[in-house]
Amino acid sequence: GENVEQHPSTLSVQEGDSAVIKCTYSDSASNYFPWYKQELGKRPQLIIDIRSNVGEKKDQRIAVTLNKTAKHFSLHITETQPEDSAVYFCAASSGNTPLVFGKGTRLSVIA
Amino acid sequence: DGGITQSPKYLFRKEGQNVTLSCEQNLNHDAMYWYRQDPGQGLRLIYYSQIVNDFQKGDIAEGYSVSREKKESFPLTVTSAQKNPTAFYLCASSPPVRAGELFFGEGSRLTVL
Numbered sequence: 001g002e003n004v005e006q007h008p009s010t011l012s013v014q015e016g017d018s019a020v021i022k023c024t025y026s027d028s029a030s031n032y033f034p035w036y037k038q039e040l041g042k043r044p045q046l047i048i049d050i051r052s053n054v055g056e057k058k059d060q061r062i063a064v065t066l067n068k069t070a071k072h073f074s075l076h077i078t079e080t081q082p083e084d085s086a087v088y089f090c091a092a093s094s095g096n097t098p099l100v101f102g103k104g105t106r107l108s109v110i111a
Numbered sequence: 112d113g114g115i116t117q118s119p120k121y122l123f124r125k126e127g128q129n130v131t132l133s134c135e136q137n138l139n140h141d142a143m144y145w146y147r148q149d150p151g152q153g154l155r156l157i158y159y160s161q162i163v164n165d166f167q168k169g170d171i172a173e174g175y176s177v178s179r180e181k182k183e184s185f186p187l188t189v190t191s192a193q194k195n196p197t198a199f200y201l202c203a204s205s206p207p208v209r210a211g212e213l214f215f216g217e218g219s220r221l222t223v224l
Binding site for chain 2: 001006009032034036042043044045046049089093095098099100101102103104
């Protein structure tokens, strides 16, 4: 089955700097790669996703890149703000199978 | 107001007792899921159901049971056979046209005393 590895497990950045979180996956059949943000004590919320027919997708300060050959995808957050502090999860699926999640990255944005 | 409702939000249970967590959705989604979340472990799949009266085991199904008698409801029972049940449990659903995109409930935090 699918296995998703996520790095780093914790990340601290200064406000205004960029943050990058990386994930690798094992199943070449996977074609859907979402990113979720979870604030303390709350439910995960989808912030951006990408499907395998594109290599990059942007939404304001966040972007996701996908390299299908290398089986890795990354989340980029620019101009970080304190409200970006949260746990971020990457995930992968083939569409017909449930999402498999990485173990999460705790991002701290220091003002 | 559409969404996924989980109850209870907090639950305490004694060892050896079964407990059932409720999950109801009014989004008309076919697929529903239960994930368990532990610190540093991410979200791990317990059970999922893609259609009424059918469900499949996930990666950590031992000690859990589910039913899917109605499209709107997917309750999870944590049995006494689950060796370490203290965790945060998340229910989710996904629409057929955007398979894989999950909508989560607010979660249920179970503590075994």
